[in-house]
Amino acid sequence: MSDKPNNTQALLNLRDEIDGIDKQIHTLLNQRATCAQKVAEAKLQDDPNAIFYRPEREAQVLRKIQERNQGPLADEDVARLFRQIMSACLSLEKSQKVAFLGPEGTFCQSAAIKHFGDWMQSMPMTTIDEVFREVEAGACEYGVVPVENSTEGVINYTLDSFLNSNLKISGEVELRIHHNLMTAKTNDPKNITRIYSHQQSLAQCRKWLDAKYPNAERVAVNSNAEAAKRVMSEWNSAAIAGEMAAEQYDLLILNDKIEDKPDNSTRFLVIGRSEVQTSGKDKTSLIISMKNQPGALFNILKPFKDLKVDLTRVETRPSSSSTWAYVFFIDFLGHLEDENIQKLMQQIKQTAADVKVLGSYPVAVI
Template identity: 35%
Template structure:
């Protein structure tokens, strides 16, 4: 007798074969389990709709009185043999799951309010969700890892300034996947309480924003004092407290800080766009128009990078980005970040990445996600 035959015989002794009197009972249990599963999912779907209505009305998700009434009603209806503690346990689990599904998705962004990251999050998520200000990029990654945020949105490159290196470094540190990309045009407005140019005596903003508007400032406010601050949002906050202060900030900041535009689009150069990455959440399905991001490290030997990139050329794939960053672990050792067109589920993309892996010391797939069309001013 073979090992497989012995194993099959043991299984039959333990569970009974098809002729066992247990078989129809087990079949009935399977059908009941399937029905229970279907009903639980139906209940969760209805619970989700209840949550949407609560959100529109401004009601709290947590309703202990209603939950207690549900448990008490079911306990009274229970004919047995399930005892009361079992009923309470099962439906407490279901109610907890319903409460969780009613919660709006939480989205972390680099604060403060009305920062470019905040605006990008509002635009990408269509103002739907709970937007949670975070003090730093590390906090966004870390809170997604700890499941305290569903999503985060982080800048990865700017059309003028180039790569956002700290974001790239964090992908090396955390096991976080990319689920989408978003391009946000960056423009600067001059905002103040009165909206009058003649009232402006001091201008505050982030150093980068000031540098991008220096010609406009020289022409229109040659005698104003220009002061640097930590962010364009902080500048808007300061402007909201003094009629003689103006802020260089986004147009959206006017709404958040009750300011009026003195002038719009005062940047000296157009085409300033930041590419953001959405991280966390579920992995998106293949659309046929996708991008895959990977990071890898190679040996510090002549031709190592060329050998790692050769599979992309042989496959005829379009490489749309390649960046390098020091690994921080070894001197003169680098991580390479690469975007290629296609989805990891595409056979040619999968095989190409595996060939790169064979040439690399280390390789991580950061995510496959739909390609977002760039704004017209970039084309």
């Protein structure tokens, strides 16, 4: 109504164009769903217990889309839309049940939704143990558990759960965590003279702070939650923290996503009962047990260097059984089907007291 005449026609034309595009997208979505149904039928002919959800195939589709993406939609946005499309198509065959570490509304549920789309049925569990048990018992097809948090580090409990489980890792999910500038609702944003946060978060938002609050004092505290708590009752101060802290301490978010680089993330693992074929860009996770003898770790890591396998993570945990002094959780790039990785595995087996393969799975698609 407020549009001036010259623009009104332009807007109407654009709307017509959008309507035409929507019509085509709509037709294609239903075509895609029909194809997915045919895939399911073909699979069922071969095997009445056929698995419809193929993590490696989804990862391939998403990577292909991101590679050719020209925008204006961001790579992350098109991946998110296509995950939803695949989720909707898959649900025509089977509604997937996914257990996650609850309660509802946690990052873990966000990770499950990011990975499996809106059409899965997510089942909140109270403990990481329970997520493992539900998937082991077959009550859920998959589970999602946190494994690494950019502020808290590795979730040891998840790693330890793998020691006593036969479940496989079938995927990883990375969730970006955003920083927000927040203050008490009674504060005037213009008067902020002091900004609290964890040192790491302050560093991650340095450029933004230099530009917007060049004169505010920056004070490092133990955690972002503590920062949020402080500004509840302190005049002229603000905190950098996550959205949930604003909720918990009833603060007003003045600016969101203020991090200089969007690389602040939390990592989750998808656990299931079956192995995943190669997607072309995979990660493998192992648990290696060894005797506590000098040079043990070096001996284990040497084959990685020799075979030029890219180690992405090594975690050391005390062994739960008394047989071995400690165990290593090792992640590296590559799939067990790869020739190079098969060589690596042979060499590791010669050195280690015991090797447990947690699985090869597609590297997280952002």
